Amino acid sequence: MIETIRFRDVSKIYSLKSGDVTALDHVSLSIEEGEFIAIMDSSGSGKSTLLNMMGCLDTPTYGEVFINGQNIGELSDDDLTILRRRHLVSSSSSSFLFRFSRQSRTSDSHSSLMAAQMSAQIGA
Numbered sequence: 001m002i003e004t005i006r007f008r009d010v011s012k013i014y015s016l017k018s019g020d021v022t023a024l025d026h027v028s029l030s031i032e033e034g035e036f037i038a039i040m041d042s043s044g045s046g047k048s049t050l051l052n053m054m055g056c057l058d059t060p061t062y063g064e065v066f067i068n069g070q071n072i073g074e075l076s077d078d079d080l081t082i083l084r085r086r087h088l089v090s091s092s093s094s095s096f097l098f099r100f101s102r103q104s105r106t107s108d109s110h111s112s113l114m115a116a117q118m119s120a121q122i123g124a
Helices: 047-054 077-089 106-122
Strands: 003-016 019-032 062-067
Touching: 003 047, 019 047, 019 062, 047 062, 062 077
Parallel strands: none
Antiparallel strands: 003 019, 003 062
16 A cells, blocks of 8 residues: 555644643654544644644654655645645545544534545545
């Protein structure tokens, strides 16, 4: 299988007045084409930060994130936009992840998942 997303020893640290906050701490993972994953953990554990990096909306403080073999930390904003368009939005083989809060009703979550699946099938 083809590796589409790879995190290599990724850390993300936000500097705040009250002190540094480590959102991701040395994360390494690999997601291959066609794999379906779920990211679940408690509030404040870094899920959104991880998703933002997968969506090329943020870059790591340390480490490397590769989308289809391209290191997102080495790309310009324009190149990141092109990468998002080509590999995260328009491709029928790629679908971005949908987030649900704990308060979502099961039927709402099911409907959203079905819409995401249909969108991927028609290449929207």
